[in-house]
């Protein structure tokens with residue numbers, strides 16, 4: 328919890344995390360290459376020709392191809408055949424699984440930007456399992472190494488390797504050895520002690536099959552007589568593919584396009600589209616500079632479409648979440664003045680922590 332006048336770093340903050348966002352700064356930005364989004368067929372062809380095909384993880388290529396075929400079929404079914412109850416149910420699953428990632432895997436477990444009581448951790452682990460983006464332990468380890476070694480070979484979705492690689496290509500290609508060695512050096516003892524994380528990790532495969540595919544397909548069939556194939560294609564595959572792409576935009580689009588009010592020497596940028604797709608995770612320049620802030624942005628709640636912050640604050644109000652960590656306005660302004668791109672505007676709103 329921030330106390331008036333408190334500056335970074337909060338004294339209780341784990342040592343490992345103190346480095347997040349600091350080591351990634353490329354002081355003297357000539358290292359930053361120009362990034363623009365354009366489709367260059369010749370470059371794509373060249374990249375494919377020079378690709379080391381022995382490093383392609385073919386199992387994932389096949390699975391992602393099948394997923395996208397089913398998702399497109401699911402979209403057709405959703406438009407033409409599927410009952411409105413199934414559509415609403417699918418949207419609810421999008422919301423739940425998105426929160427499992429943003430509020431659970433990201434802000435709680437990867438960054439420890441707030442603490443949560445057991446019932447909340449349990450629910451968030453269920454939501455995170457519905458999202459099927461690797462178990463919490465692996466998700467958090469990949470994310471911590473992304474922050475600590477951003478835009479280097481040790482970054483699992485290093486955006487220097489191209490837009491497609493940072494979006495989803497990294498999941499179809501063998502990890503760079505640096506990702507593994509640097510990942511092993513991270514302190515993950517907090518997650519090793521967390522009963523919820525340990526349980527989910529131990530039984531991940533059956534849990535993920537049950538919660539990501541079986542339950543979403545069975546509920547519409549059982550409760551309102553939806554055809555089981557329709558339910559599977561829409562509430563499971565289409566919903567799963569959408570949340571995957573929404574999440575991946577944080578690693579791709581938010582590392583390519585947007586302003587940098589807090590640090591112009593790094594790639595992560597403020598991106599409204601990503602924010603809208605991810606319940607408030609697109610304020611990525613701020614997040615890489617101040618990764619311990621539970622809001623992942625300067626402003627919480629609905630001010631910046633930050634639905635996740637609103638839910639964390641609501642849970643805090645009911646005593647389920649506590650020790651929300653944030654950054655003082657003065658500290659933010661000083662940092663923006665020192666390293667920002669000049670687009671920063673000082674707004675002294677009062678942060679309403681519960």
Ligand SMILES: [Zn+2]
Nearest residue numbers: 577578595611
């Ligand atoms: Zn990032």
Ligand SMILES: [Zn+2]
Nearest residue numbers: 470474614618
């Ligand atoms: Zn993060």
